[in-house]
Amino acid sequence: MTPRTPTGAAVLKPSVTRAITQAVLDEWSEQGYGRLSMEAVAKRAGVGKSALYRRWPSKQEMAMSVISELMVAAAAAPDTGSLRGDLRATLGTLMEWLTHPHFSRILPDLVAESARNSELARVSEAMIGAPRRERGRVVFERAIERGEMPADIDLELVLDLVAAPIYWRLTVRGVESGPGYLDGLTDLLMRTLSGSRG
Structure with missing residues (x-):
């Protein structure tokens, strides 16, 4: 699914676009995807339904277009010059994302x-999962080039390993991270990813 680009009279003003985006996030986080509707989004955004239908023919396209743009943009691809620095920055961004007032409710609902x-699963993977993982892969490919990680390491497993602890702790267990949690997690992951050389 590729979002349509409105042309001519269908082009929305930036202020309208911001209002619609905010309305989608508010409605989805409050009502869940099942009860999300284009009518409710239009009402909350203060626009006519036609403003939405000119851009997206369905609720799924509207929801995924809005959320994918924000979620992919939030994917970390830091370049601090070291694996430890990049890893700590990545974990910090993940923590911010998973504790965000909207994403902390939308992500579990999307899952x-x-x-x-x-169909939603397929679109979610194509528009959110794959692009986010591609950004993350770049971070670890650089670490391999610097000799900080083994060249034969399985990057698919690495990407799972980095994201899983925070997701599990916050979303599944519902436990807050205390002071030093991210630093401790960084140390643990460093020992694992560097083959105990970190």
């Missing part, structure tokens, strides 16, 4: 809906 809706 649950995707388990029931194979």
Whole structure:
């Protein structure tokens, strides 16, 4: 699914675009994807439904277009010059993302809906999962080039390993991270990813 680019009279003003984006985030985080509707988004944004339908023909396209743009932009691809620095920055960004007032509610809901809706799962992976992982992969490819990680390391497993602890702690267990949590996690991951050389 590729978002349509409005042309001519269908081009929305930046202020309208911001209002619609905010309305989608508010409605989704409050109501869940199942109860999200274009009518409710239009009402909250203070625009006519036609402003939405000119851009997206369905709720799914609207929701995924808005959320993917924000979620992919939030994916960290730091270049601090070291694996430790990049890893700590990546974990910090993940923490901010998973504790964001909207994303902390939207992400679990998206995961649950995707388990029931194979088309939504496919679109979510294509528009959010794959692009975010590609950004993350770059960070670890640089570390391999610097000799900080083994060249034969499985980057797919690395990407899972880096994201999983924070997601599990915050979203599944619902436990807050205390002071020093990210530094401790960075140390643990460094020992794992560098083959105990870190």
